[in-house]
Structure formats: C-alpha cells, structure tokens
Amino acid sequence: MKMTIVGPTYPFRGGIAQHTTLLCNTLRLHHDVQFISFTRQYPKLIFPGKTDRDPSKNALRSDPVEYLVDSLNPYSWYKTTQRIIQFKPDKIIFPWWVIFWAPQTWYIIKKIRKKIQTKIIIVCHNVADHENNVIKEKINRLVLKNSDILITQSKEETGKLRKLLGQKIATDSIQTGFHPTYADLCLDSPQHGGGTRTNHELLFFGFVRKYKGLDVLLDALALIRDQKNIHLNIVGEFWKDKQSYLEKIKELGIANNVTIMDEYVPNEQLGRHFLAADLVVQPYLSASGSGVSQLAYGFGKPVIATNVGSIGEVVQDWVNGRLVAPNDPAALARAIVESLEEDQLKKMQHEAEKVRYRFSWEKFAEMITEC
Known part of the structure; x- marks a missing residue:
C-alpha cells in the first residue's frame, strides 16, 4: 500500500515529531511511505521555547524525508500537494495537535481531493487546544470534518470529537486507538x-x-x-x-x-x-x-x-x-x-x-x- 505522512520529524523536536517518526518507521516495514515534513514550523514570535530543533546526538530519524512545508509560505503548500499528487497514495496521514496548522492542512486536503482519490486520515493528539475558545472550535471543525477517518488515542478524546463534530461526520469515521509507548x-x-x-x-x-x-x-x-x-x-x-x-x-x-x-x-x-x-x-x-x-x-x-x-x-x-x-x-x-x-x-x-x-x-x- 502507498501512504503519505505529512508531519514533523527530525531536526524538529518534541513528542509529536517523535510520534510521527516512529509511526512512519513502523509503516515502512510493510508499505511504501512518502514522508513530507517542514522546512519551518513556527515563527519565533509565537514559539515560546528556546528552539524547535532537536539537540539529540542520538536523534530519532526516518529516511528519506522530503522537507517541503513552510508554515508561512503558501507556495510551499502548493508544491506539497503536487508532490503528493505525483505519488498517488492510497492514504494520507496528518497528525493534528494545534490550531496553528489549520490553514496548511485544510489547503492541502482541499487541493488533493480535486485531483486524486485517496483516503484522508487525521491522527488527533489533541482534539482541541489546551487554551480553547469558540473561534478555535470552529476552525477545528472546519479541518477535521474534511477527513475520511479520524483516529483518537483515547476514549476521552473520542467523546470530545463527537461533541465537536455532532452530526457532521459518520459514526464509523471516528476510531478510538491508543497512545503507543516509547519502549x-x-x-x-x-x-x-x-x-x-x-x-x-x-x-x-x-x-x-x-x-x-x-x-x-x-x-x-x-x-x-x-x-x-x-x-x-x-x-x-x-x-x-x-x-x-x-x-x-x-x-x-x-x-x-x-x-x-x-x-x-x-x-x-x-x-x-x-x-x-x-x-x-x-x-x-x-x-x-x-x-x-x-x-x-x-x-x-x-x-x-x-x-x-x-x-x-x-x-x-x-x-x-x-x-x-x-x-x-x-x-x-x-x-x-x-x-x-x-x-x-x-x-x-x-x-x-x-x-x-x-x-x-x-x-x-x-x-x-x-x-
């Protein structure tokens, strides 16, 4: 099966990057996986940490990776959609964890749906931001309802997702998984x-x-x-x-x-x-x-x-x-x-x-x- 993953990996740091990388490595054991990542994540003005780069000498990697998505450059989103369309994956997987990535994710999904038939899967780390509000809920809903399958990592998050989307998505489109260990x-x-x-x-x-x-x-x-x-x-x-x-x-x-x-x-x-x-x-x-x-x-x-x-x-x-x-x-x-x-x-x-x-x-x- 051919799959595309669009998400963070090394040299970016943090739990989402590690999760996405480990998922890609596991899927690559049995499938042909195109891994697309970021050239830039967050602008310095809104990133409160010292750096978003992983200082690990023993870095967790998944090769090859295509670094295409610049969070602030819409042309890079267009280039990303073109690469995915060329690859023609059976499934495309997006991690979802913070509202900042809504414009990029929404754009890529919309453009791809016009060109190829594929299944859009969103892995929800956080259904809603930790500092949530009505506007963020509307943006969340706009992105998540455009998926084919939503995977949560707990029953708690599944409940939040059903409440957020209401009747806008089929019951069998939401699947409850789990957060794998980092063994x-x-x-x-x-x-x-x-x-x-x-x-x-x-x-x-x-x-x-x-x-x-x-x-x-x-x-x-x-x-x-x-x-x-x-x-x-x-x-x-x-x-x-x-x-x-x-x-x-x-x-x-x-x-x-x-x-x-x-x-x-x-x-x-x-x-x-x-x-x-x-x-x-x-x-x-x-x-x-x-x-x-x-x-x-x-x-x-x-x-x-x-x-x-x-x-x-x-x-x-x-x-x-x-x-x-x-x-x-x-x-x-x-x-x-x-x-x-x-x-x-x-x-x-x-x-x-x-x-x-x-x-x-x-x-x-x-x-x-x-x-």
Whole structure:
C-alpha cells in the first residue's frame, strides 16, 4: 500500500515529531511511505521555547524525508500537494495537535481531493487546544470534518470529537486507538541513573505550562518534604512564568528538595532522568493525553497522576500508579507517600514494566492500515 505522512520529524523536536517518526518507521516495514515534513514550523514570535530543533546526538530519524512545508509560505503548500499528487497514495496521514496548522492542512486536503482519490486520515493528539475558545472550535471543525477517518488515542478524546463534530461526520469515521509507548526509544537510551542514594526521587518531566499543575506538586511536596527524604527533579523547558515558580519554592521552604533543569532533554539523556526516579508525577489540571505517561512506562516507572483527560485510561490506580483528583495537594501528597512504601513501590514498578509492550507501534500501525 502507498501512504503519505505529512508531519514533523527530525531536526524538529518534541513528542509529536517523535510520534510521527516512529509511526512512519513502523509503516515502512510493510508499505511504501512518502514522508513530507517542514522546512519551518513556527515563527519565533509565537514559539515560546528556546528552539524547535532537536539537540539529540542520538536523534530519532526516518529516511528519506522530503522537507517541503513552510508554515508561512503558501507556495510551499502548493508544491506539497503536487508532490503528493505525483505519488498517488492510497492514504494520507496528518497528525493534528494545534490550531496553528489549520490553514496548511485544510489547503492541502482541499487541493488533493480535486485531483486524486485517496483516503484522508487525521491522527488527533489533541482534539482541541489546551487554551480553547469558540473561534478555535470552529476552525477545528472546519479541518477535521474534511477527513475520511479520524483516529483518537483515547476514549476521552473520542467523546470530545463527537461533541465537536455532532452530526457532521459518520459514526464509523471516528476510531478510538491508543497512545503507543516509547519502549524502543527508551531501550535505545543509555541505561544509567540508579546507584546508591538516600533520597526518594520524584520526576516532573516535560514543558512547564500552567495546565500541568506544577504549583500543585510544589504545595504537595511542602507537606511531605520531611518524610522519606523526598526530592523532586523538574526537568523541562519553562515556557513562561519561571520566576513565579522559583518564588513559590522559596516561600514554601523546599529549595533543598527541588532541582530544576530548565532545558529540552535530548534522547540520549532520557535514561539519566527516568531511571533515577522512583515515581513520575503528572499533577495536571487538565489534559487530553500525555506522552510522558508512556515514556515513564517505557522505562518501567510508576506514574502518580491526576484523573483528568485520558490519563486514567493508561494509569491504573494502585496497579501501575496512582490517580487523584486535580488541584488537591493533600491527596497528591498522600498518593506519593503511599506509593513510596517499599512493597507498594515494587509492585507498581513490576506492573509498569508490563505496560511497556501492551501499546505497541505495530498494533497502532495495523489500525491505520486497516481503516
């Protein structure tokens, strides 16, 4: 089967680029896949990070790639449609995660439909932006209704999608999949980070944004800092308001219990951070899904999370982690302390390792092939 994927890959960084690349690599095991990526993603004015380029020495790649799409150059969108039309794929796959890509995606789909018969598949990482509004909903609807198949990665997101589209799309056009684990990426990462230590280590990983609830985790840490010698590693780029978090850490008197690494983590350093952790904590106030959970399970680490979005479809309370209500520092603190009990921690670590291969890329690729 001939397929085209239009999405980010190396040298661009982040979970969507990794997801799209791993999907392409898996599909290429059995199919002829044209991979089209970007020459430019976001203009500097609207990208809050330090850079959108992946600093990894052990970069995740998929070759060959045609770098054609410039987000700000409509002529590049036209060239992209011409290359796809020449290839004549049976299916075209677009990842969907942020409203910024609506004009480009809509244009490419519309132009291609006029020239060739093909099936348009959109893989929805986020049905709606984390900062959503009525205008964004209308734009989302405009793009998504032009697909043939919409694949979500959780039941939660499927529900949002049905609510968004209403009667505008056939029921069988929406399929509920899953977020595959990053087991291969984890196994390729240098396996170090254990060793002798006296602290119980918590890990908050990923871009620091308000909806991720880091302030709630800091409040929870203040409640339990003297128990079990607990230490928190905050590893990820602060997009804004870093100073407010630093002030909060100082006010709570937990500076000695917190280490901050304000930068994007290259692939070869993932093992250093995840293997050093006893628990990965996701105190999110809201969420769709999260690649961090699957990254944690790729390293066999239990996850302590809030029961928001689709996280509860992966994290099983008292099995491979704990689930608590959002914005509740006391409940989060209790869950952390209870999970660090020796027998409980060993049990959850054992169950976390089982998740590693339950959600495989092969199964996800098969779902796309058969739809």
